[in-house]
Amino acid sequence: MQTKGFEIVDGKVRLTSPAEARAALDDLVYEAVFTEDRKEKERRLTLVKEVAKALGAIPSSIYGLYREMAREFPGFTVPAINIRGLTYDFARTVFRVALAHDVAAVIFEIARSEMSYTLQRPLEYASVVTAAAAREGYQGPVFIQGDHFQFKREAFFAAPEKEKANICKLVDEALEAEFYQIDIDASTLVILEKETLEEQQHFNSLMTAEMTNYIREHEPEGITVNVGGEIGEIGGHNSRPEELHAFMSEYRKHLKHEPGISKISVQTGTTHGGVVLPDGRVAQVAVDFETLRILSEIARRDYGMAGAVQHGASTLPEEMFHLFPEVGCCEIHLATGFQNLIYDHPALPDDFRQEIYDYLKKHFAKEWKEGMTEAQFIYKTRKKGFGPFKKKWWDLDPSIKARIMETLGEKIEFLFEKLRVKGTRGIVERTVEPVLITKTI
Numbered sequence: 034m035q036t037k038g039f040e041i042v043d044g045k046v047r048l049t050s051p052a053e054a055r056a057a058l059d060d061l062v063y064e065a066v067f068t069e070d071r072k073e074k075e076r077r078l079t080l081v082k083e084v085a086k087a088l089g090a091i092p093s094s095i096y097g098l099y100r101e102m103a104r105e106f107p108g109f110t111v112p113a114i115n116i117r118g119l120t121y122d123f124a125r126t127v128f129r130v131a132l133a134h135d136v137a138a139v140i141f142e143i144a145r146s147e148m149s150y151t152l153q154r155p156l157e158y159a160s161v162v163t164a165a166a167a168r169e170g171y172q173g174p175v176f177i178q179g180d181h182f183q184f185k186r187e188a189f190f191a192a193p194e195k196e197k198a199n200i201c202k203l204v205d206e207a208l209e210a211e212f213y214q215i216d217i218d219a220s221t222l223v224i225l226e227k228e229t230l231e232e233q234q235h236f237n238s239l240m241t242a243e244m245t246n247y248i249r250e251h252e253p254e255g256i257t258v259n260v261g262g263e264i265g266e267i268g269g270h271n272s273r274p275e276e277l278h279a280f281m282s283e284y285r286k287h288l289k290h291e292p293g294i295s296k297i298s299v300q301t302g303t304t305h306g307g308v309v310l311p312d313g314r315v316a317q318v319a320v321d322f323e324t325l326r327i328l329s330e331i332a333r334r335d336y337g338m339a340g341a342v343q344h345g346a347s348t349l350p351e352e353m354f355h356l357f358p359e360v361g362c363c364e365i366h367l368a369t370g371f372q373n374l375i376y377d378h379p380a381l382p383d384d385f386r387q388e389i390y391d392y393l394k395k396h397f398a399k400e401w402k403e404g405m406t407e408a409q410f411i412y413k414t415r416k417k418g419f420g421p422f423k424k425k426w427w428d429l430d431p432s433i434k435a436r437i438m439e440t441l442g443e444k445i446e447f448l449f450e451k452l453r454v455k456g457t458r459g460i461v462e463r464t465v466e467p468v469l470i471t472k473t474i
Contacts, residue, residue: 039084044473046083054084058168062121062161067424078160080474082211090166091467092159092211093174096259098138098464099295102339102363106329107460109453110343110357113140113178115368117151118375118419118426119434120158124165126438130445132171137461138454140214142178142366145203152420155179155210163211173458174467178214178259179207180366184240186221197240201247208251208258211470216261216298216342217244223265230279234264238283241294249290255468261342261364263298271321272299274331281336296363298342299328320353326360339363347371354451365452369416374444376415380436385425389418396421 038054040047048054061084065077086092101107116123124141131139141162148154153161159177166175182200189196200217207215222236241262252258264280265272277297284293301321320343329340340363346354347370357365376386393414394401401410419426449455 039087041080041474045471046080046087046474048084048087051088055088055168055170058084058164062164063427065160066121066157066427075156076474078156079472081164082156082160083472083474085160085163085167086469086471088167089172090163090175091173091469092163092177092213093465093467094213094256094259095138095140095174095176095461095465096213096257096292096295097466098461099259099339099363101460101464103295103333103337106333106340106361106363108358109138109457110362111138111140111364112448112452112454113142113180113364113366114371115142115144115147115180115366116158116162117147117368117372117416118423119429119437120153120161121165121427122434122438123371123441124162125169126442127445128166128169128171130442130449132169134446134449134455135458136449136454136456137173138457139449140176140178140364142180142214142216144181145179145183146181147368147416150417150420152423155207155212159210159212174461174465176214177210177212178216179203179212180216181218182207182215182244183218184221189222189236189240197243200240200244204244204248205251208248208253213252213256214259214261215248216263217241217294218263218298219244220263220265220298230275231283234276234280234283237262237264238280239287242284242287242289245293246287246289253468253470256470257292259296260294261296261298262294263342265300270300271302271324272328273324274327277328277331278335293336294338296339296342297328297332297336298344299325301325301343320349320356322356322360325357325362329361329363333361342366348373351447351451354448357451358453367448371441371444372416374440375437378437378440380433382429382433385429389415389422392421393418 037057038050040049061081065074065081068074068077143153143158162177163175182203184196219237219240222240224233227233245260248258248260264276301324325341325343332338332340340361342364343357343362344366346365347367390411397414400414
């Protein structure tokens with residue numbers, strides 16, 4: 034089979050014209066994402082990813098860099114970006130800014146819950162992001178992460194093995210799609226009513242260890258997946274050193290396959306999505322940077338990790354972001370702020386925005402809690418407007434998308450500067466060796 038810029042020989046992609054293959058990605062991605070037949074969609078998405086890899090964008094593990102961070106913190110915080118909508122355009126924007134500023138330390142991630150309401154399974158997300166990298170001419174490691182592979186508390190305590198099997202199945206799917214960063218979130222299983230911290234953290238530690246073991250047993254040869262854990266559910270009380278020690282004590286008892294986790298997510302006072310006020314504005318919160326500093330130091334000194342991870346940060350005031358690298362935070366997760374920028378952008382047509390909001394009011398009315406204003410309801414639920422309207426988002430007029438992407442690009446550049454990841458290509462090239470694993474078409 035031969036097509037524009039590449040051919041398929043014995044199930045493998047071979048480039049005939051890199052420039053033509055790069056230009057062909059736009060149509061290849063669109064056709065793959067919106068193919069309805071499941072098997073044909075998987076084939077097309079795999080083709081997209083293989084073309085991107087042939088062009089030099091290689092899904093990789095950031096583990097080598099995090100090992101370096103564990104030895105000596107390099108002074109920057111890696112941004113982990115959740116893309117819920119306009120994924121191809123948004124990812125291209127990130128890579129465009131990254132290329133302009135010599136940035137290689139950036140992660141693209143999607144959470145277990147996001148996969149559902151954005152209608153992006155791992156293969157689609159990985160293929161689209163990798164294609165976006167190749168389309169912009171980005172060559173080298175592309176870091177794709179499974180964020181919050183989270184145990185559902187009620188499901189786990191009702192049927193532990195069944196819920197564990199659900200997470201294992203998701204890990205299998207993610208690894209096959211070339212997600213080489215996976216954050217296990219069993220913090221939902223912490224039982225604060227227990228007497229000791231070890232007892233409180235027991236199920237969290239146990240499941241995180243068992244999933245680490247599972248990942249190590251199933252990761253591709255030559256690749257060490259970068260695994261993360263979490264000691265306190267985001268939105269709860271601020272994490273304490275004693276909780277980290279208790280978690281790691283229990284975790285190590287059950288860890289069979291080294292290496293263990295290389296980072297730990299903690300709670301410092303933030304909430305996913307931010308706290309929305311009745312008028313729809315996001316309330317400002319106080320981040321406990323001292324907690325982040327202390328826990329990052331303990332993680333590195335006592336457990337050989339890269340440091341602590343900050344969740345729920347994208348809606349924080351801009352004047353806070355320079356503090357994360359200053360306190361030794363190794364990674365920061367950014368999602369809702371980008372979503373807000375897209376939905377609230379003046380270029381987005383009012384009728385399209387209202388169409389989505391009307392859909393949310395009709396289909397998610399049960400989530401409109403007593404005492405909640407319409408602005409609060411819309412803010413809480415509009416993340417669920419990306420999946421059902423995915424094609425309409427992609428089909429927005431190019432000039433509209435260009436204006437939105439220009440603003441997103443400015444935000445990304447600001448974050449790259451404040452998190453100090455500009456100029457990180459050198460350290461990434463020194464610490465990360467991309468491993469090319471080809472898939473048969």
